[in-house]
Amino acid sequence: MGALGHFLEREGIPTVGISLVREHTETIRPPRALWVTFELGRPFGIPDDGPFQRRVLEAALALFAHTDGPLIADYPEHIDEEADLTGWACPINLAPTQTGSLTAEIDRLAVWYDRAVSTRARTTVGVSGLDMPTAGRLIDAALAGPLPEAQPLKQAIDDLKAFYLEAASAFPDPGSARTRKAWLWSETALATALLALQPRLAASADPGHRILGNLTLIPATERHRLTVAL
Amino acid sequence: MVKRLSDMPEVEARHLARIECPTYDDTPLLAGKPLSARRVAIISTAGLHRRGDRPFQPGDGSYRVIPAETPAGDLVMSHISVNFDRTGFQQDLNVAFPIDRLRELAAEGVVGSMASVHYSFMGAFPPAAAEPHAQHLAGLLKNDKVDAALLVPV
Numbered sequence: 001m002g003a004l005g006h007f008l009e010r011e012g013i014p015t016v017g018i019s020l021v022r023e024h025t026e027t028i029r030p031p032r033a034l035w036v037t038f039e040l041g042r043p044f045g046i047p048d049d050g051p052f053q054r055r056v057l058e059a060a061l062a063l064f065a066h067t068d069g070p071l072i073a074d075y076p077e078h079i080d081e082e083a084d085l086t087g088w089a090c091p092i093n094l095a096p097t098q099t100g101s102l103t104a105e106i107d108r109l110a111v112w113y114d115r116a117v118s119t120r121a122r123t124t125v126g127v128s129g130l131d132m133p134t135a136g137r138l139i140d141a142a143l144a145g146p147l148p149e150a151q152p153l154k155q156a157i158d159d160l161k162a163f164y165l166e167a168a169s170a171f172p173d174p175g176s177a178r179t180r181k182a183w184l185w186s187e188t189a190l191a192t193a194l195l196a197l198q199p200r201l202a203a204s205a206d207p208g209h210r211i212l213g214n215l216t217l218i219p220a221t222e223r224h225r226l227t228v229a230l
Numbered sequence: 231m232v233k234r235l236s237d238m239p240e241v242e243a244r245h246l247a248r249i250e251c252p253t254y255d256d257t258p259l260l261a262g263k264p265l266s267a268r269r270v271a272i273i274s275t276a277g278l279h280r281r282g283d284r285p286f287q288p289g290d291g292s293y294r295v296i297p298a299e300t301p302a303g304d305l306v307m308s309h310i311s312v313n314f315d316r317t318g319f320q321q322d323l324n325v326a327f328p329i330d331r332l333r334e335l336a337a338e339g340v341v342g343s344m345a346s347v348h349y350s351f352m353g354a355f356p357p358a359a360a361e362p363h364a365q366h367l368a369g370l371l372k373n374d375k376v377d378a379a380l381l382v383p384v
Contacts (some may be wrong), residue, residue: 003357004273005363006254008379014260015273017381021319023235027251030381031259036234040242041315042384047322050331057331057380061265061341066379070257078233122303124320126281155285155308166320177317203272211288219312220245 007032016063018043018056019072029070036075045079052077088175090168090183102136105189106160109167116170125162127218128155135160139193147200150208154216160190185222193226194218235275245313252357261268265343268378270336271371276326276384277309286310286352293358293367296348298329309352314384326384345376353383356380 002025005015009031018026019033020040036056038045044053094108110132117123128135135156142148161184162216168180175183184192194217201213218226235243262268277286279294284293285308296305302323307316318325329348336344347368351360371379 003252003319003360004275004351004381006257007361007364008273008368008371008381009258011365013261013368013371013379014262014377015379015381020234021246022249024249029254030256031257034237039315039318040313042318043382043384044325044328044331047325050324050334053324053328054331054334055354057328057335058340060380061270061335061378062266064268065260066268067259067261069259120321122301122323124306124316127285127306128333131281146319151287152283154310158308160318162296162316169321171318176231177315177321180317181315206290208288216288216310216312220241221239221313222280228257229281 002030002033005032014064016060018060023074025072031069032066032071032073034060034063034073034075037078038077045077059134088173088179090171090187091173092171094188102140102189103133106132106136106163109164112170113163113167116181117165119170120166123162123166125159125166128152128159130156130159132160132163136190139190139197141196142200143193147206147209150201150206150212153193154212157194164188164190185225191225198226208222242313243252255308262377265341265378266339267342269343269374269376270341270378270380271343271374271376272329272332272348272380272382273367274327274348274350274384275355276350277307277352278305278327278350279308280304281306289356289359289363290352291355292363293349293351296327296350298333298344298346298348308359309354309375309384311354317383325363327382332380341378345371345374347374 005017008015016032019035022035025033046052048204062117063073094105138156164184165180198213198217201209204210235247281304283294288310324330332344335341
């Protein structure tokens with residue numbers, strides 16, 4: 001991110017960047033940066049909180065006035081971590097009707113996904129171009145036979161993750177984003193399938209498969225589950 | 231609360247510490263007009279694009295074009311990293327791509343105007359792969375009279 005500040009400013013476009021990792025910004029030294037302490041993925045802090053987002057945006061834009069730098073300004077507001085709702089359990093019985101059936105799980109979540117889309121009037125599913133049952137079958141096929149190409153497989157997996165998390169946000173008791181992510185990785189057939197797929201991808205001769213298996217399939221925070229799954 | 235790498239959960243901090251950052255001998259800082267006279271574009275590195283545009287791939291240093299009138303429901307994210315939160319973006323586009331907030335500031339005259347087109351890279355790019363695209367992008371921004379680029383990571 002910081003590299004873009006150098007590239008654009010050198011070409012005559014003034015820049016201000018949000019910094020999420022201060023150590024990275026201190027190394028790259030872009031022209032102007034506003035350092036925030038928010039969770040990675042949330043540079044403007046809090047979803048559906050327009051006034052908060054606006055304060056961050058105004059603080060960032062104010063830095064354009066500075067021509068002395070490189071400048072890293074600290075944003076003064078912080079966000080407390082979401083309460084950990086110990087004991088939260090998925091209120092929807094997702095036990096697949098057939099043992100180990102990813103397809104049945106996807107089917108059971110569809111109604112909650114539809115509800116989420118209806119509430120939000122948007123979805124972030126749709127990178128792969130596949131419908132979700134087809135995406136699920138692609139994963140089943142990857143587990144049962146030859147691995148498909150890495151890129152379509154990655155896109156299908158990312159769409160399914162978005163589908164699951166959007167669906168879970170519409171559960172009667174949706175918990176917090178953190179508990180929903182914990183649910184995805186600890187309680188779903190999708191996670192079981194991805195954890196089973198990882199060693200096959202990592203051992204493939206195809207570099208694309210190895211990137212997927214080693215870097216872009218399982219979050220760093222969830223990789224401890226791999227030893228359990230193996 | 232200060233959240234440096236040393237304050238983060240170990241596994242997250244270790245991942246972030248491993249990311250290689252480029253260094254530069256000097257940092258240019260351009261002077262410009264007051265904010266109320268500037269035209270602002272958002273340059274995201276969240277791997278955003280319109281549904282149906284080419285998804286990002288590993289090593290991809292190119293950008294995607296996001297016209298200002300793009301409906302929120304048309305934007306998807308194909309960043310290859312799995313090490314940041316996506317639920318915020320799923321709930322509200324503006325937490326990662328603050329286009330509605332910028333539109334408000336432009337309507338109120340806090341900023342001069344909003345660019346007609348915004349852009350997104352995918353932040354996991356190797357700097358050398360992105361540099362030629364960024365140089366080309368600078369020309370496009372100038373054509374749109376943009377004189378303030380807001381760089382937004384995830």
